[in-house]
Amino acid sequence: MATGSGRTLKQLRAAFPKEKITGIDLSDSYLKEASRYISDLDGDLIQLIKGNAEELPFENDSFQCISCVYLFHELPRTIRAKVFNEFFRVLEPGGILVLADSIQISDSPDFTSVMESFYKSFHEPFYCDYIKEDIDSKIEEVGFKDVKSNSFFMTKVWSAVK
Numbered sequence: 802m803a804t805g806s807g808r809t810l811k812q813l814r815a816a817f818p819k820e821k822i823t824g825i826d827l828s829d830s831y832l833k834e835a836s837r838y839i840s841d842l843d844g845d846l847i848q849l850i851k852g853n854a855e856e857l858p859f860e861n862d863s864f865q866c867i868s869c870v871y872l873f874h875e876l877p878r879t880i881r882a883k884v885f886n887e888f889f890r891v892l893e894p895g896g897i898l899v900l901a902d903s904i905q906i907s908d909s910p911d912f913t914s915v916m917e918s919f920y921k922s923f924h925e926p927f928y929c930d931y932i933k934e935d936i937d938s939k940i941e942e943v944g945f946k947d948v949k950s951n952s953f954f955m956t957k958v959w960s961a962v963k
């Protein structure tokens with residue numbers, strides 16, 4: 802989800818050579834770049850689809866796994882909740898959600914000033930709210946179980962099961 806330039810897709814294909822993989826992004830420009838970037842991959846073709854994470858063009862229970870890297874800090878709080886609902890809807894029962902995004906203040910209070918200046922330097926209007934939200938609880942509220950999170954320097958990774 803929010804596949805951007807396609808780097809995560811390439812890593813996923815290396816880890817899962819035989820699985821069907823679909824990349825979704827809102828931006829034509831990013832989809833074109835992803836298409837160029839993954840064009841030399843061996844194995845089954847990765848399907849790229851233009852779509853909005855808020856309203857995914859997929860049936861209920863249609864994916865075994867969703868990964869989403871560095872999208873949530875770009876979304877306003879109400880839209881983050883909407884996207885979590887969509888992820889829950891399209892995952893099959895037992896399906897796995899894996900998110901990676903910026904660390905939050907509760908993970909690394911020592912980095913608070915770095916995080917607080919990030920939104921100014923990079924014009925990220927929703928970042929200051931994102932770093933304060935209890936994302937684990939939001940993921941649980943839509944119905945996910947077994948929510949785990951871990952931070953690694955500036956990146957935080959969540960996993961959860963439908």
Ligand SMILES: C[S@@+](CC[C@H](N)C(=O)[O-])C[C@H]1O[C@@H](n2cnc3c(N)ncnc32)[C@H](O)[C@@H]1O
Pocket residue numbers: 802803804805806807808809825826827828831852853854855869870871872875
């Ligand atoms: C910071 S980039 C991250 C890209 C990629 N995941 C990575 O880590 O390199 C955020 C991506 O989210 C996409 N995006 C933003 N809002 C979206 C939405 N509502 N639905 C789908 N994609 C969205 C943008 O077009 C962009 O490609």
